[in-house]
Amino acid sequence: MIFGTFDASARKALSLNKDRVFRAFTILIVILGWVCGIGTAGLVTLENVYGAWQLKQRSQLTLYLSTDVTNKEIEEHVVVLSSYEGVESSKVLTDVETRALLEPYFENAQNFPVPKVVEFDVTQRLNRLQFDGKVLELFPTAEIDDARSVLESVARAVRATQGVTLALSGIVFAIVAFVVSLVVRAGVRGQSKSLKMLQYMGASDSFLIRLILNQVFLRASLGWAFSTVIVAVTLLMMMIGLPELVAYMRPSVWIAAALVPVGLVIVALGMTYHTMKHMVKSF
Amino acid sequence: MIQLDNVTLEYGKSTRVLNNVSFQLESGSFHFLTGPSGAGKTSIFKLMYMDLLPSEGNITLFGRNTKTLDRDEISMMRRKMGLVFQDSNLLPHLSVRENVALPLSLHGPLKDEQTKCVNEILDWVGLSHRLNACPSTLSGGEKQRAAIARAVVSRPRFLIADEPTGNVDDEMARRIMYLFAELNKHGTTVLIATHDASILKAFPYPRLYLRGGNVIKKVPEQTVKRTA
Structure with a gap:
């Protein structure tokens, strides 16, 4: 594990798995990871479609002569x-x-x-x-027609769509941060006796934080892996259903769709660290 | 080794629990801390394992003033100590073996010799047949022995036990006291809070008597000599 290896007794002593909400955390990451992954894939595909269209429009120039x-x-x-x-x-x-x-x-x-x-x-x-x-x-x-005004209005529409998608992703990230904070707080409070005992035995703050980080990392990574598989299946189905999109589903779409949900894992870990850092000091 | 200098402890502004308490425990010594209920015995222990800091005065543990320690240093200091609570405080969702292994697990996964050590300690306290039992299925004496095993498994330099015989019968109380005496023979400094007269009579170690927030040191006539 990236946050250190722990003995089974330590893992069991302070385990968030007893908390129902934490057990559902993986499912939450799967759902939100899928939303983020598909949103990102859509964003990158739109950028690809727009880029190709823009290139085509910019490369044509028409003269109308009397x-x-x-x-x-x-x-x-x-x-x-x-x-x-x-x-x-x-x-x-x-x-x-x-x-x-x-x-x-x-x-x-x-x-x-x-x-x-x-x-x-x-x-x-x-x-x-x-x-x-x-x-x-x-x-x-002569009248010169170069589609510049059309390009500008389409560009505005594309940017607006991308902005909305990014805002939605931001909301998803905020939800994850909020849920993690809530789950860690409730989980650790519910096991205050275990935490206190570990502290009396000499467990340092960093040990306790890493113990919880490990559990969140495991759940969030599992959620990410599942969401990535589901995103991939969804994209494949889209390619079958909308063959005209295939040309624009470049590797960048797949990479972005897989990597953006990693952000959820990072946010979850960051929030866990932040929450635990404050909590261990309050005991 | 362990020294309290004019330690005063106040809860809030009006409740003074300890008043200018001073005493010293030599390395490898065995002491009882006695006194009526509410005299402040548990407060002294809390000061020693740094759950509380003195309102006034200083506590020196292993050569360090507890007031100057940061959180990491407190953790390191606690690893040199073994704590036995009156109500055993075993974690209910862990087996006896897991509870006892907990202090060693702070250093990572248990090595073979550490697992062996856990089994030996449990054998020493007579619980080798209850390794995988849940604390809820143990008798009062078994719980307290498991708690003692947990306190001593990391071979602490200083053992604090708060009324360790409070919830057990006389026979079990004697057995527990023999365990502490044996541990002391191996060099561990022991401080036990008790007001059990029969225990104090049977084990005539020096006593620190707590009254009115002050400590008076009493040495019984038949002080037990360390044979370590």
């Missing part, structure tokens, strides 16, 4: 614009393609002249300020 721009002008200027560092490729949409694009939004898309549309695939290396300046120099009436 109908009076000639195809020759477009051809010449697109060559100039394509020479910019960060422009991977470009494509001038045909009128048929543009009409197909517009059809869902305009019932009579076939009856009016369609704008010329040029799509660019770009990377982060593109200097947008210079590029946009050149576009407006070459096509003064």
